[in-house]
Each structure stands twice: as structure tokens, then as C-alpha cells.
Amino acid sequence: MKKGTLVLAALALIFAASCKSDKKETKATETTTSPTPVAEEVASAPKKVKIALEAKSESNVTGNAVFTEENGTVTMVAILGGLEPGMHAIHLHEKADCSSPDGKSTGGHWNPTGQPHGKWGDAAGYHKGDIGNFNADDNGNGTITFSTDEWCIGCGDANKDILGKGVIVHQGTDDFKTQPTGDAGGRVSCGGIIQ
Structure with a gap:
């Protein structure tokens, strides 16, 4: 009888140890499983050219x-020197090609939507x-800052993307009515918008 009691006691200990082990494994599994963390929104760096x-x-x-x-708006800041004092027009033109001595290699004003020239x-x-x-x-120094959500940098939208366009500074003032140029005079400075 003692032998039977000892065997039962030993089995009970083994069973209890086995149950404890299962519980520990379950707890370990529960503590390593956690809810998926919510992804934080990361602000993208502004594009700049x-x-x-x-x-x-x-x-x-x-x-x-x-x-x-930045945030769907393009801001242009242009700083120039060597101008005649007074008002000067600045436009984006069709091509970033400033190879000609008169700047006419940039083509006409950038006008992807076929609108008349204007303000x-x-x-x-x-x-x-x-x-x-x-x-x-x-002293012939001038600065202009211009912002719009109608432009983008490298987005691929032909009606908005300014990459591949030219910046032209004109000798005179844009009258906002003469077609198709605004009667702004010669092209005195040129830069291609390329990365």
C-alpha cells in the first residue's frame, strides 16, 4: 500500500509540475504577444531645387x-542683381534650355492648359x-517670392510639374494683357529648373 501511495504521490507531483509548466508557457506566450503598434505618420521632407x-x-x-x-504648395524665391532699377517680369518658360545668347531657347511661356496670357x-x-x-x-537688386498649389516638383503631372521648365527674367514689365507674352521685353536672365 505504501508503494501505491508513493506511486500516486509521484504521479501527482509530475502532473502538477506539468500543469505549472503549461501555465508558464501560456503566460510567456501571452506576454510576448502584443497589439500591433499604430504607425506614426512621418512628415516627408520638403522637395527643393x-x-x-x-x-x-x-x-x-x-x-x-x-x-x-511642402504640404502641396511650391514656393519660389528668386534673388537677382545687375538689373536696371524699376519693374521687371519673371515667367516660367516651356524648356530648361538656356543655351541661346538671348534666352529664346526656353521657348514660350509654360502654358500646359492653353490659357491666354494674364495676371x-x-x-x-x-x-x-x-x-x-x-x-x-x-542698385539693381530685386527679390520675388511666389507660392502656389498649382505647381509641383517632380510629380509627373504635365499640368503642374515645373521640372524641365525655364525661368526667364525680362528687361521690362508684364502688362498682363498683350498676347502671348505681356510685352515684357528682352530676356535678360535665364535658369533651367533641373535636379
Whole structure:
């Protein structure tokens, strides 16, 4: 009888140990399984293109322009020197080709939607390249800042993508009505928007 009791006691201990082991494994499994963490939204870095503007048409007009895209808006900041004091037009043109001495290798104003030339935002229409005018001070220095959600940098949309376009600074002022150029005069500075 003692032998039977010992065997039963030994079996009970083995069974209890086995159950404890199962419980530990279950607990271990439960603690390693956790809910999937919620992915945090990571803000993408702004896209940026900086270009040099070189003198054209025997002028001394040089500078640079920086295009930055952030949250669906592109901002252009252009800084120029060597201008005649007064107002000057600046436009985006069809091609980033500044190879000709007069800047005409850039083609006409960038106008992917086939609109008439005009002032930006005018209900009568405007080219996607019709930026407008800016003032050069008595020392011939000028700066213009322009922002729009109608442009993008490298998005591939032919109606919005400014990559591959040219920046042209004109000798005169855009009158916002003469077709197709605004009667802005010669092209005195040029830069291609390329990465």
C-alpha cells in the first residue's frame, strides 16, 4: 500500500509540475504577444531645387532661384542683381534650355492648359508660367517670392510639374494683357529648373 501511495504521490507531483509548466508557457506566450503598434505618420521632407540664373542678351543680370515644395504648395524665391532699377517680369518658360545668347531657347511661356496670357489668378485666364512683376532697387537688386498649389516638383503631372521648365527674367514689365507674352521685353536672365 505504501508503494501505491508513493506511486500516486509521484504521479501527482509530475502532473502538477506539468500543469505549472503549461501555465508558464501560456503566460510567456501571452506576454510576448502584443497589439500591433499604430504607425506614426512621418512628415516627408520638403522637395527643393536651387538653380542659378545666368545673364542673357548681353546683360549683367544674374542670381538664383529656390523652389521648395511642402504640404502641396511650391514656393519660389528668386534673388537677382545687375538689373536696371524699376519693374521687371519673371515667367516660367516651356524648356530648361538656356543655351541661346538671348534666352529664346526656353521657348514660350509654360502654358500646359492653353490659357491666354494674364495676371496670375485672373478669371479671364493665365499661363501656369505667368508669375508677374517685381521691383529692382536703385542698385539693381530685386527679390520675388511666389507660392502656389498649382505647381509641383517632380510629380509627373504635365499640368503642374515645373521640372524641365525655364525661368526667364525680362528687361521690362508684364502688362498682363498683350498676347502671348505681356510685352515684357528682352530676356535678360535665364535658369533651367533641373535636379
